[in-house]
Amino acid sequence: MEEALVVVVTKSTQLIDMGCSWRLTCLHTKKCFYSEFFGGEMSWMPVCKLSAISDGEHLALNVEGKAVGIFMIEGQLHAIEDICPHAYALLSEGFVEGRTVECPLHEAIFDIPTGKLQSGPGCRDLNTYEVRVEGDDVLLHMA
Numbered sequence: 551m552e553e554a555l556v557v558v559v560t561k562s563t564q565l566i567d568m569g570c571s572w573r574l575t576c577l578h579t580k581k582c583f584y585s586e587f588f589g590g591e592m593s594w595m596p597v598c599k600l601s602a603i604s605d606g607e608h609l610a611l612n613v614e615g616k617a618v619g620i621f622m623i624e625g626q627l628h629a630i631e632d633i634c635p636h637a638y639a640l641l642s643e644g645f646v647e648g649r650t651v652e653c654p655l656h657e658a659i660f661d662i663p664t665g666k667l668q669s670g671p672g673c674r675d676l677n678t679y680e681v682r683v684e685g686d687d688v689l690l691h692m693a
């Protein structure tokens with residue numbers, strides 16, 4: 551017997567097809583549900599427009615309550631957790647040099663593409679997130 555999923559889309563919800571997955575958003579609470587909660591495989595989330603970021607720049611985003619920094623280095627997008635594990639400074643307010651970011655508070659240095667702590671009191675490596683571009687949409691894999 552096949553299982554069936556019934557999704558009720560009302561005036562207060564919005565169903566967004568993201569290609570490999572979909573997202574259901576409550577327009578009142580802004581709460582989102584993703585297909586993985588219902589057995590899907592992916593949890594790619596559109597987080598910003600590609601046109602909003604240029605090479606050598608970065609953006610600070612709040613993605614489902616997580617602070618995420620998106621950096622474009624030599625044409626490649628990279629996403630890392632934006633809060634320094636040492637004392638919670640915003641790394642997106644730090645100093646970017648090449649492929650590293652220096653924490654603005656106590657100068658820990660992290661490699662942006664890998665999240666690896668390179669020096670200083672950063673405590674641990676940063677979480678990184680996979681990034682994908684579809685048209686002008688930048689998507690993050692948040693699983």
Ligand code: FES
Pocket residue numbers: 634635636637638639653654655656657658670671672
């Ligand atoms: S807050 Fe980043 S090194 Fe201390």
